[in-house]
Amino acid sequence: MNALNENLSERGLLRFITAGSVDDGKSTLIGRLLFDSKGIFADQLAAVSRAKHKRTVGDTIDLSLLTDGLEAEREQGITIDVAYRYFATPKRKFIIADTPGHEQYTRNMVTGASTADAVIILVDVSKVKLREDGGVDLLIQTKRHSTIAHLLQIEHVVVAVNKMDLVNYDQAIYERIVTAYQEFAQTLGLKDVTTIPLSALTGDNVVDAGDKMGWYQGPTLIELLESLSVYDESHNAPFRFPVQLVARHNGHEANDFRGYMGRIESGRVAVGDKLVVQPSGQSATVKDILTLEGSHQSASAGQSITLLLEEYLDVSRGDMLASSTQPATLLKQVSADICWLSEDALDLRRKYWIKHGTKQTAAKIAKIDSILDINTQQRHDADALKLNDVARIALTVQQPLAADAYADIRATGAFILIDEVTHQTVAAGMIRLGE
Known part of the structure; x- marks a missing residue:
């Protein structure tokens, strides 16, 4: 088990979300990713197979039920809450957020997008309006979710043109949709946009390429997700440490222990560093850095620590410990x-x-x-x-x-x-x- 954990830790973690309009196939796509990449357990598969609320014909497994966990979601055939799932391939590990397509649940999409490195915008090829002039009218939710992805500065945008099986894998229709989205992305200011044709229901171009779209020479969705770069700029940003809790000793010790607990949101800190307490402006010096493993000389973004200071200062929850040379x-x-x-x-x-x-x-x-x-x-x-x-x-x-x-x-x-x-x-x- 230790060897497995070490191997997993060597791979990059990609957090991504699925977004788009209602019934674009977001839950089915994630179910297909989990199913074809062997990212589900046998008991989960058996439970889904027995589920009474099925949205498929015959004995086909409803893969969307792998993420739709609420009973209301299964009854209505829609996604309401944000469902997080974890899976790994030999090249990378992933955390997926399946977010709702309904306009009234946009707030849940914002929640899922707030920590994402990439977003998969699904476009249902059967729902877009193909105009007589050769253009395409994208759905408003596609535009809204793309706008939110831009505002939240999600690094990678993948446009998955889904349900290609419903248009007989027509390359011309796919290219018309891609052109329309690229024009919208340009007005929006999106830069890193990649498009891919697929069918979540049949699995074409999700994990395996299949033989239905020989005209598409790009990577499958999983290959694309495995290749996306994830660069965490927070490590190089100025030090920011919002104080969550002030820790004191238990009252029976001679030493007056006072530590400031929280999570480093950006930057690095080391013993001896000069900090500033904000908003008060008091100067502080790092005396020690503690975690559950003991004392450390330094720590960086993403770590939860307890900071001890040389000075006795009035610091409380809600204050910020920041770099003295680059304060907030x-x-x-x-x-x-x-x-x-x-x-x-x-x-x-x-x-x-x-x-x-x-x-x-x-x-x-x-x-x-x-x-x-x-x-x-x-x-x-x-x-x-x-x-x-x-x-x-x-x-x-x-x-x-x-x-x-x-x-x-x-x-x-x-x-x-x-x-x-x-x-x-x-x-x-x-x-x-x-x-």
Whole structure:
């Protein structure tokens, strides 16, 4: 088992999501990936085979049930929640997020996309409108999910033109769809876009190429996913450590132990490093770095640690320990792009809580600068936001946030807004500096 774990640790991890409109075949695609790559267990397969809510004809296994875990999902034949699945090939290990296609569940797609390295945008070849002038009208959810992927700065976009079996694997139709998407991607600003024709139901070009699309000379989907580069820039970014908890001794020890617990969101830290406590501005020196394995001389992004400081300082949950030479920006006025996730429209008179890292403080939306038209990618004036709207807003916060631009450091550039009365998450936001 140790040898297996060592081999797995040597492979890169790719986190990806599936996105697109309703019934584009997202769950079936993931089921096919798991099934053909031997990423499911025999008991899981047996349970799916016995499932009473089947969306296939005859004795064919409904592969979408491998991810649709909620009873409501199986009854309605739709994906509602985000389902995470893990599998590995000899070349790489993967974490997949299967996200809903329904417009009302866009908030769940945002959740799944927030940590993804890649997104597979599925386009159902049987649903797009083929115009007489040779063009193609893409579905609005395809455009919306692509827009969110761009806003969240997901590195790789894979456009999977699915259900090619329904159009007899017609190359001309595939190329028309690809042209339409590439034109939209250009207006959006997406750069790393790869297209692939496939059929999740029959398995063509998912794990195995099959013999139905000899005109396609590119990699299968799994080969493409295995080849995508994943470069974690957070290791080279300035040090950011939001304090989650202050740890004290148990009251019976002579030494006054005081450690600051949390997860390093970006950068590196070593014993002796000079830090700044934000927002107070106090200077600090790293005395020791502790984990469950003991004391360490250094640590880097992604590790959960306890920091001990040489100085006795007033540091509490919600504060940020940052590089003294490259501190975060302190903001009381915040410019941000948000996706509105609540069924209740935005009311500028209401107060909200902003949750940024480990800090929570009161916030008020001062104004809506502009709203984004998903179809044209043009921005327009607006005085209200409804479910799934994407907009640029101005926020005023009660206590200053130690933040970075989302484009520079995801973790310290992202936030959520919470309704003060209902405690529901109403928006997910990305901080923009100097835009």
